[in-house]
Amino acid sequence: MPKITFNRLDEDKKERVLRSAIEEFQAHGFERAKVEEIAHKAGVAKGSIYQYFNDKKELFFYSVTWTLEYFMKIIDRQTPLKDMDVYDYFLSGSRERFELLKREPLLVEYSMAVALGKYGSLGLEAYSELYRIGEEYELKLIANGKKKGTIRSDLDDKILLTFFQGVTEKFNMEIMDKAKSYRFEPTEEQFLEIENLMKSMVSLLKQGMGR
Amino acid sequence: MPKITFNRLDEDKKERVLRSAIEEFQAHGFERAKVEEIAHKAGVAKGSIYQYFNDKKELFFYSVTWTLEYFMKIIDRQTPLKDMDVYDYFLSGSRERFELLKREPLLVEYSMAVALGKYGSLGLEAYSELYRIGEEYELKLIANGKKKGTIRSDLDDKILLTFFQGVTEKFNMEIMDKAKSYRFEPTEEQFLEIENLMKSMVSLLKQGMGR
Amino acid sequence: MPKITFNRLDEDKKERVLRSAIEEFQAHGFERAKVEEIAHKAGVAKGSIYQYFNDKKELFFYSVTWTLEYFMKIIDRQTPLKDMDVYDYFLSGSRERFELLKREPLLVEYSMAVALGKYGSLGLEAYSELYRIGEEYELKLIANGKKKGTIRSDLDDKILLTFFQGVTEKFNMEIMDKAKSYRFEPTEEQFLEIENLMKSMVSLLKQGMGR
């Protein structure tokens, strides 16, 4: 969706532009984010932004897409997932996210913000595809769980999914908040707090969904 | 927080102004909401808005406050709550919200949007007080539950709260979505679907948190 | 120039309105002075101001006129002046102004501000008449002085007037500044400082203009 000009740029500049955009969007929201400021932070001229993208909206969309693709690559690499247990899925996801958060706080927060609808319809549009994929996958896990007998079968799959999502979303946000406050050099103690949080949640999930 | 002039207005006009504002904010977000449009919808002159509020931001804040107070009054009236069970609390809350949604879809959606952070820091500021109150209350219910033996005591109260909130928030949004799509004249069947949703969730909550 | 309505008011209210106006004009200048604020300070409704005056400009003009008339009355009462010496005139004027300043700092400062052109063409218009009268009088004194031999006759009357005005204006401002800083209860010492200032100036005037 960016113009060809953008693709021809060297990776470094591309990344600078996108990260500047994300920082600015996160800091001020879409409307109040200034193209000039984005350009400045990226070390390029304001006009250049318009050589790369048709308009601010397109830059926003692409910054979201880019972020999600970044995660997809990582997640793809990390999760063989076939026949994984829902609980393990959740656990592994959280652990990854925690690691990721230390490495890429900006991107993690950005994707969360978009996912939670903080950018309104704009963000959801860009996000919807990924969302659908994740949901599909989770439903598969739930179906598997039922078959294997690790998940109660008296409730509808959709309902179990809602439950699962509710718990994991909230929990992930909690972890993010914690991790953010530890930001630089999380101590062993803090790491354990996070671990504990995750285990408790799995316990709740398991007990709630289990038969 | 509005100017005295606003308070002296007759109820009808006050409400028209606030509802117009809420509609506009919901439709376009804070930044893109136009004061002129709000005034027009309310049937007053643009300048009048500035006789009532110092600026757009103040109008926004007050529209949120007003919405929340509207709910508080209703909820106060409906919930004696002393020694209520967490599960019942949730159930009763949801039922109320469902009723409310039919009566006041605009306000319910608005408060949800604010609560979920869709208006960014702006909204959270206005909302934070109410949020704290709700949380406190829920913590009390959890503590009670533990004493009475209806809630497992191997987990921290804070963690149980996170679980509780995660499930209920998601669930409420689901209910809202359903209700919105039925909007006018929900059939018996649809009503049952909602009922079922609520019961399932209580079951999940109970099993997850119960001992 | 005010409407009949204004003249029918009791003295107290008239004065409150005018003084409020003057305060506001002095504090913020004509453009930024708010009619609402003037009304509020005077304890009347904004609309009432428009029952008294056609518009803000008229209120301003009248406040200037009123101030000048206030001074005229006092000066008339105090100066029999026939055949007075220029130096005595100056001295007496200054002394009066000093006394006045303690009693009516607002009005004195206001008239000075108007006279010095701080209200632009607006103020000068209202002031011009009084200015002409004062100048005429001073020219007469100068002519007298020449006849009596107390003023050098090698210079033009107009030039001597310019000199006289330059010195007295500056000097009066100096006195005003001093007096303002002493505002409440000027001590004996401070009074002497003012006295000294006045005498020095007369000496300079006398020596400069004298033969």
Next chain:
Amino acid sequence: MPKITFNRLDEDKKERVLRSAIEEFQAHGFERAKVEEIAHKAGVAKGSIYQYFNDKKELFFYSVTWTLEYFMKIIDRQTPLKDMDVYDYFLSGSRERFELLKREPLLVEYSMAVALGKYGSLGLEAYSELYRIGEEYELKLIANGKKKGTIRSDLDDKILLTFFQGVTEKFNMEIMDKAKSYRFEPTEEQFLEIENLMKSMVSLLKQGMGR
């Protein structure tokens, strides 16, 4: 104090903008001066003004600063001044000002207006520094005069300064008024009138301050 953008402009455009601003401010005062009009006169777009300055106030400040700096350069060039006599100082200053007035009536009038407080606190702020410098210099001349015996020593330096300033300010305004009315092509006769005015004033100053 202007933004970098302004500094990068070519001299011609910079000057057009500043002169337009000054014209507009002089014609209508700060409050009623319209940014749009300034831009129009300068032949640039309204928005451009805001690329150059943060707001109208900043434009005003800079227009004053620029004017004063313009004079400083000229005056620096013209006055070696070491050990100059107060009277000569005055005379030279006036002559310069007269010349300047023919060349730059707009700037001279503007600086006078600012100096005389016609722009209220706004203008004085920008002007105060220069004012202090001038005053300091004049005090030095007075002290010198006393030492050399050309100035009476029975009066305080500060008082003599006040006298000096009062006379020169008024006189300069008189010269300005005259010059303005002759504007283009002052005849020999008119020039003599001005000369005469200056000489008379020096005589008055000398006699007043001399021993």
Next chain:
DNA sequence: GATGAATGAGAATTCATTCAT
């Protein structure tokens, strides 16, 4: 391709003045 100055549509805000009660 890069740059950054120029543009102007668009929105918020102000406040003198009007006018119904």
Next chain:
DNA sequence: AATGAATGAATTCTCATTCAT
């Protein structure tokens, strides 16, 4: 006569986007 809510013209300021260099 008094009041104060209503009005909208007028102005400042913002910033995405264009375009000449």
